[in-house]
Amino acid sequence: MFLQNGLAALGLGLIVPIACKKDTAGTTSGTSTTTGSSSSSDSCTLTDTETAGPYPTKTPSSYVRSNIVDGQSGVPLTIKITICNTNNSCAALANALVDIWHCTAVGYYSEYTDTPGGRYGTVDYTSSHFLRGRQTTDSSGLVIFTSIFPGWYSGRAPHIHVHVYNSSGTSLLVTQIAFPTDVCNTVYTTASDYKAHGTQDTANTADSVFSDSLDTELSSVTGNITDGYVLTHTVYVSA
Amino acid sequence: MSKGIIRLLYRKIIDASAVKAWEKCAFNDSYTEFLMQAQLYNKEKKYTTFSEILANVPGAEKLHFLVSASVTGYIKQFNGFIPDIINTAGKTFLPFKQCRLEIIQSDITNAAKHRIAINIITEPLLWLDTIGNMLLISTETGKAGTQEEVLTEIITSQSQLNIHSFKQTENLWYHNQTEKYF
Numbered sequence: 001m002f003l004q005n006g007l008a009a010l011g012l013g014l015i016v017p018i019a020c021k022k023d024t025a026g027t028t029s030g031t032s033t034t035t036g037s038s039s040s041s042d043s044c045t046l047t048d049t050e051t052a053g054p055y056p057t058k059t060p061s062s063y064v065r066s067n068i069v070d071g072q073s074g075v076p077l078t079i080k081i082t083i084c085n086t087n088n089s090c091a092a093l094a095n096a097l098v099d100i101w102h103c104t105a106v107g108y109y110s111e112y113t114d115t116p117g118g119r120y121g122t123v124d125y126t127s128s129h130f131l132r133g134r135q136t137t138d139s140s141g142l143v144i145f146t147s148i149f150p151g152w153y154s155g156r157a158p159h160i161h162v163h164v165y166n167s168s169g170t171s172l173l174v175t176q177i178a179f180p181t182d183v184c185n186t187v188y189t190t191a192s193d194y195k196a197h198g199t200q201d202t203a204n205t206a207d208s209v210f211s212d213s214l215d216t217e218l219s220s221v222t223g224n225i226t227d228g229y230v231l232t233h234t235v236y237v238s239a
Numbered sequence: 240m241s242k243g244i245i246r247l248l249y250r251k252i253i254d255a256s257a258v259k260a261w262e263k264c265a266f267n268d269s270y271t272e273f274l275m276q277a278q279l280y281n282k283e284k285k286y287t288t289f290s291e292i293l294a295n296v297p298g299a300e301k302l303h304f305l306v307s308a309s310v311t312g313y314i315k316q317f318n319g320f321i322p323d324i325i326n327t328a329g330k331t332f333l334p335f336k337q338c339r340l341e342i343i344q345s346d347i348t349n350a351a352k353h354r355i356a357i358n359i360i361t362e363p364l365l366w367l368d369t370i371g372n373m374l375l376i377s378t379e380t381g382k383a384g385t386q387e388e389v390l391t392e393i394i395t396s397q398s399q400l401n402i403h404s405f406k407q408t409e410n411l412w413y414h415n416q417t418e419k420y421f
Contacts, residue, residue, distance in 0.1 A: 169271065
């Protein structure tokens with residue numbers, strides 16, 4: 001095996017001292033070889049040398065962002081979800097993690113069949129999780145996402161998936177949010193990214209998921225195609 | 240003249256023995272994400288291992304993709320060049336835009352069993368020649384089929400670096416000459 005150490009090989013361990021002495025403009029001290037342990041009172045101290053690794057930064061999951069558009073085109077949609085706790089007099093639940101995901105204007109999810117040995121996706125990995133996001137609820141139990149109005153795919157009414165976790169990542173609820181039919185009809189028949197696909201083939205009342213639970217899963221959506229829409233919805237969890 | 244255009248596949252395995260800072264972060268974060276996402280397919284915690292979930296729950300293969308978001312940030316820090324594989328100047332040089340996380344194994348009760356592979360596929364490369372166990376390549380694929388000078392790199396064959404795809408270019412030069420003169 002021939003795995004070389006990319007970190008050491010980059011030679012980043014070398015730090016060149018830069019003259020930045022205090023109040024000594026015009027003086028020269030080019031022979032100084034001060035190292036990090038300098039205690040001289042009239043000179044600044046060299047920053048300590050640290051491990052050279054170019055990739056040490058702790059980075060959150062790429063889900064963690066408010067804007068989940070990632071270049072997908074469609075009518076702007078602001079998604080405002082409030083999480084309330086049925087175990088605490090329906091009060092707002094702060095610090096809950098909220099994952100959402102939904103399909104594109106023409107009904108595709110950012111997923112691909114990902115079995116070992118399978119083919120690679122055609123999407124650059126940096127934007128491959130489009131229309132998926134994670135936010136943490138504030139003291140009002142609110143999370144806000146910037147996205148596009150979802151399209152639809154055959155057999156399902158338009159929807160957004162939601163997975164709510166407590167602050168330590170334990171699942172509290174997996175649910176879906178439904179859209180008012182009149183708004184969907186407007187978007188799907190007039191907005192350029194949606195028109196060709198037409199109106200959804202499955203009504204909320206005929207949907208396998210929403211037909212028996214529309215009273216708790218139907219969102220309120222206001223706005224118009226030019227300015228975009230705002231969706232508001234409250235999800236009740238038992239935390 | 241080149242033998243063809245190839246893409247290389249670098250398979251980076253990360254498990255509990257990870258040493259480098261980013262590998263440790265990728266290990267911990269991918270395990271945390273696995274624990275979160277696996278709940279979608281294992282609500283009643285009936286299963287403990289990834290392979291059990293995969294074998295019993297329809298759609299659970301999506302976990303490979305769902306967990307991959309946890310390491311995207313680290314992969315971005317490579318600035319588009321495959322890690323670990325360096326040239327004689329000590330620099331990473333193999334360009335990539337596509338990669339895929341694969342959960343090799345995991346266990347919701349034991350982080351030490353968590354093991355992932357990050358499969359990174361290079362952009363197309365010109366394969367110019369093979370010298371012993373080394374490949375002479377160039378990233379200047381736009382010059383395939385021409386007689387222009389190309390900048391080259393040498394890669395030593397190694398177990399986690401495979402040739403993922405091949406496209407013959409042998410006739411390109413002749414083709415271009417033909418176009419030029421006829």
